Amino acid sequence: MSLQTIGKINEALARRPAELEKARAEGKKVAGWFNYNVPEEIIHAAGLIPVHLGTGGDNRLVELGARYISAMNCVFTRQIMGQFAEGGDEYIKNSDVVFIDVTCKQLYRVYELVRYYFKARAEILGVPYNFQVGAGKEYFRREVAAFAAKLEKISGSEITGQALRHSVDVYAGIRAAVRELERIQAGPETPITWHEVYDVIQAAYYLDKDTYLSLLGELLSEIKDAPANPKVKTDAPRILISGSVIPPGDRKVLDLVEESGGRVVVDDLWSGFAPYLDTDVEEASLEGIADAYLARHPHGSLPVLDIGQDKRLKNIKKLVRDYRVNGVLFHTLRYCDCFTFKAAETKNVLKTLGVPFLEIHTEYARSDIEAIRTRLEAFIESLGTRLEITSGLIGAGI
Amino acid sequence: MSESVAFAGVDVGSLGSKSVIFEDGKIIGSSILRTGLKSEESGLDALDAALEDAGRRRGDLKYIVGTGYGRISAPYADKTVTEITCHARGAHFLHPKTRTIIDMGGQDCKAIRLDEEGNVTDFAMNDKCAAGTGRFLEVMANVMKVGIEDLGELSLNATEVLPVSSTCTVFAESETISLIARGEKSENIIVGIHHAIANRIHGLFSRVGIENDVFFSGGVAKNVGMRKALEDVMGIRLAQPEGDPQLAGAIGAAILAQEAWSKKKILAVV
Ligand code: SF4
Numbered sequence A: 001m002s003l004q005t006i007g008k009i010n011e012a013l014a015r016r017p018a019e020l021e022k023a024r025a026e027g028k029k030v031a032g033w034f035n036y037n038v039p040e041e042i043i044h045a046a047g048l049i050p051v052h053l054g055t056g057g058d059n060r061l062v063e064l065g066a067r068y069i070s071a072m073n074c075v076f077t078r079q080i081m082g083q084f085a086e087g088g089d090e091y092i093k094n095s096d097v098v099f100i101d102v103t104c105k106q107l108y109r110v111y112e113l114v115r116y117y118f119k120a121r122a123e124i125l126g127v128p129y130n131f132q133v134g135a136g137k138e139y140f141r142r143e144v145a146a147f148a149a150k151l152e153k154i155s156g157s158e159i160t161g162q163a164l165r166h167s168v169d170v171y172a173g174i175r176a177a178v179r180e181l182e183r184i185q186a187g188p189e190t191p192i193t194w195h196e197v198y199d200v201i202q203a204a205y206y207l208d209k210d211t212y213l214s215l216l217g218e219l220l221s222e223i224k225d226a227p228a229n230p231k232v233k234t235d236a237p238r239i240l241i242s243g244s245v246i247p248p249g250d251r252k253v254l255d256l257v258e259e260s261g262g263r264v265v266v267d268d269l270w271s272g273f274a275p276y277l278d279t280d281v282e283e284a285s286l287e288g289i290a291d292a293y294l295a296r297h298p299h300g301s302l303p304v305l306d307i308g309q310d311k312r313l314k315n316i317k318k319l320v321r322d323y324r325v326n327g328v329l330f331h332t333l334r335y336c337d338c339f340t341f342k343a344a345e346t347k348n349v350l351k352t353l354g355v356p357f358l359e360i361h362t363e364y365a366r367s368d369i370e371a372i373r374t375r376l377e378a379f380i381e382s383l384g385t386r387l388e389i390t391s392g393l394i395g396a397g398i
Numbered sequence B: 001m002s003e004s005v006a007f008a009g010v011d012v013g014s015l016g017s018k019s020v021i022f023e024d025g026k027i028i029g030s031s032i033l034r035t036g037l038k039s040e041e042s043g044l045d046a047l048d049a050a051l052e053d054a055g056r057r058r059g060d061l062k063y064i065v066g067t068g069y070g071r072i073s074a075p076y077a078d079k080t081v082t083e084i085t086c087h088a089r090g091a092h093f094l095h096p097k098t099r100t101i102i103d104m105g106g107q108d109c110k111a112i113r114l115d116e117e118g119n120v121t122d123f124a125m126n127d128k129c130a131a132g133t134g135r136f137l138e139v140m141a142n143v144m145k146v147g148i149e150d151l152g153e154l155s156l157n158a159t160e161v162l163p164v165s166s167t168c169t170v171f172a173e174s175e176t177i178s179l180i181a182r183g184e185k186s187e188n189i190i191v192g193i194h195h196a197i198a199n200r201i202h203g204l205f206s207r208v209g210i211e212n213d214v215f216f217s218g219g220v221a222k223n224v225g226m227r228k229a230l231e232d233v234m235g236i237r238l239a240q241p242e243g244d245p246q247l248a249g250a251i252g253a254a255i256l257a258q259e260a261w262s263k264k265k266i267l268a269v270v
Helices: A004-025 A040-045 A059-065 A075-086 A105-118 A134-155 A161-185 A194-203 A209-225 A252-259 A286-295 A311-322 A343-352 A369-391 B039-054 B069-073 B083-094 B134-144 B148-155 B169-181 B186-205 B224-234 B245-269
Strands: A030-034 A049-052 A097-101 A122-125 A238-243 A263-267 A327-333 A357-362 B006-012 B016-023 B026-034 B061-067 B100-104 B109-114 B120-126 B214-217
Touching: A004 A030, A004 A049, A004 A194, A004 A209, A030 A040, A040 A049, A040 A134, A040 A161, A040 A286, A059 A075, A075 A105, A097 A105, A105 A122, A122 A134, A134 A286, A161 A194, A161 A209, A161 A286, A194 A209, A194 A252, A194 A263, A238 A252, A238 A311, A252 A263, A252 A327, A252 A357, A252 A369, A311 A343, A327 A343, A327 A369, A343 A357, A357 A369, A369 B069, A369 B083, A369 B120, B006 B039, B006 B069, B006 B083, B006 B245, B016 B039, B016 B245, B026 B039, B026 B245, B039 B061, B039 B069, B061 B069, B061 B083, B061 B245, B083 B100, B083 B109, B083 B120, B083 B214, B083 B245, B100 B186, B100 B245, B109 B186, B120 B186, B134 B148, B134 B169, B134 B186, B148 B186, B148 B224, B169 B186, B186 B224, B214 B224, B214 B245
Parallel strands: A030 A049, A030 A097, A097 A122, A238 A263, A238 A327, A327 A357, B006 B061, B100 B214
Antiparallel strands: B006 B016, B016 B026, B100 B109, B109 B120
């Protein structure tokens, strides 16, 4: 039985493009954004409608996009170029302006190219290389201030302290609710699956934030008394998914994990749980927001020369413990260097903890499905054997 | 006479279909056939051939495990398990000190690490192209106009290793043709082909590491030239197990069939 609130969320998503069109006809502005470090609450406080852009999983769009960006760019950016080229994406179509933060340089290239080829109104938000040093923090504060100024210009009104406080509160409420959902789905028996929560998280890409927050509240109260979902296998190996983006539209690997008998219990994907993991804005000011974004779970694109200091790795280790993870699946997209380069070190760090690791390197074409299935099944089989050994089934001679 | 408690493993690969019948912890029959167009039929043919070899009938089988790329259409199997898990168990059976497996099959090659019980601890696969696979060797044997089964022996007569730089089947083919046109000795070209594959496989192991003993499984493991090239390039000694390395996957599947049946029986009693 599916959850009623999830049905409501899907209905709200279906209505959303028309709502945006209507809002724009009434003079509202929509600010679309790509990447990881755009502080959405400031867009919200500026009275603009924030929409997180970018989809995946469509090889036709990747091929189309490759006419405008190098075939050596990641499939995600190629698909984005394809979306702009085709002009069919409702959310890109309805964006009055597109903000791109320079967390990953490949998206910076997208910024240049969508302006050049499609005359899109695109703006950039600089992100420092080093989040730890004072100069990096200063730089990002300045970039966020410039970002806010651009937003004010577009909306034609000032971002007031009161509006900022309200937006910070709304986003804090959303983050708290998402953390609670992630915690509940990871329980041994759960009324909601990780995959459902992942889809709910991605509904936030598009929905009005106040509506979304109230839907999350409804969902939490619905699942409080809902029976456990019998489809969730309580004895299946528990998997953490990390690595490259898995945006809306791309469910290839996620579906294969489920078909192979694995159970995802948590992720640190920037298209998933990562932005909710530890983003805590303590001070409702532009500086406070800038600092909070730099202090949170970092994106894999950043160079971290001292592995011991890498917060991303520390968080993965913590998630492995907190969510009682049996194995880590590291998803890397073709030509996504950011995460592909991090696979080996992530594997080595996890190895010291005895946590099995599998990298799946893929793209949006479906030709490698069976090859991925074999890897996933073998990985899940080996995790299953480890579980049986620890539960004593094999040791007892069975 | 007590009731027969036999188990079968069926490994349908892209080039060969293998089956093993297991009884009382021993292999009592086996078969290796060429995979046909329909993998389900190939699996059943291999199973029947192995049963005949063992002097058993289908009705004697308590449990069948299917593996290999044909496992996705193996309705005759009670359960399917990946070839990675099966190769590990099979290699462990044939040579219990195995900690690393190089598996070269018809269309992929795998690097598998296992523990002392034969359980997989890590693995890496190359299945994106024909490099390092039986198919690559078949194409090259064709270019050299020699039988695939003679390739290995011929390479042992080489006087020098001619570098074949590419492992892309298409490029390696044209590279080989130009070496022939240059009048190079066939044996030296053939050994170069084997070294090109060995280098490629060596790269695959950078992801999982190597620990002795190293077991070479799959159809290509019967090629003495490939064994030597791997030993030379990787600086290792390959284990010399008794038994057919091409059967490792089917053996593992048969062992897992026996385990699954025992588990089912015990759980039914509990
Ligand atoms: S992080 Fe990876 S997937 Fe995302 S834009 Fe950069 S290269 Fe592409």
